[in-house]
Amino acid sequence: MTILYKIDNSLYVNITNKCPCACVFCVRLEHDSVGECESLWLEKEPTLEEIIDAFEKHNLEDYDQIVFCGYGEPLERLDTVVEICKWIKAKSKTPIRINTNGLADLIHKKETAPTLEGLVDSISISLNAPDVKSYLEIARPKFGEISFSHLLYFASECKKVIPQITFSVVDILSGEQIEGCKRLASEMGIALRVREMIK
Ligand code: SF4
Structure with a gap:
């Protein structure tokens, strides 16, 4: 079971396979893993103790950052994320990203x-689209139409409490959609990163 995996010099944390979306570009549709690990599918969600055991095998100072990002939405396990962050912050100055x-x-x-x-x-939030209609087509969230406005509200609240915030979109969008995302991100005072789709 892969709980921690390395990409470049970042330590990635994989704690759940749950996710309320079914993004058309999701890497999980094509591959069982990213980077060097074998599979990011979990036989079961690791407990807090199992996650901390996994961290104890690493010197956190060796990494540029610790990134909560696996084969699922990390904030599905909000309480566990909070506990792990507290544990990391007590031990290390290595920055944490979600x-x-x-x-x-x-x-x-x-x-x-x-x-x-x-x-x-820091937090990177998948904006995915410039408007509700295209968001529903791309992210296919189980919560339906209300998802997009809640995403934007969550981002505006994160901006108040998290030092660095970025929106991301995948380069499968049309030029017009990407321009729309840039406008929206700029209106909210949030940086936008256009990332390549993982193939
Ligand atoms: S939010 Fe992430 S894990 Fe969930 S379906 Fe979209 S790309 Fe996949």
Whole structure:
């Protein structure tokens, strides 16, 4: 079971395969893993103790950053993420990033951004699209139309408590859609990263 894996000089954390989206570009549709590990599918979700055991095998100072990003939405396990971040912060100055689909408020039926204050150094939120209609086509979230406005609200709240925030979109979008995402991100004062689709 792969809980931690390395890409470049970052240590990635894989704690769940749950996700409320079914993005058309999701790497899980084509591959069982990314980077050097064998599979990111989990036989079961690792417990907090198992995750900390895995971390104890690494010197965290050796890494540029620790990134919550696996084969699922990390904030599905918000409480566990919080506990791991506290454990890391007590041991190391290595920055922590979360890659998320931004739907944690809908998953947990409460405001979640304040929970991350003081624990997370940067967050990358998958914007995916410039408007609700294309968001539904691309991310196919189980929460339906309300997802996009909740994502934007979550991002605006993260901006208040997390030092660095970025939106991401995948380069499968049309030029017009990417321009729309740039406008939206700029209106919100959030940087936008256009990333290559993982093939
Ligand atoms: S949010 Fe991430 S894990 Fe979930 S379907 Fe989309 S790309 Fe895959």
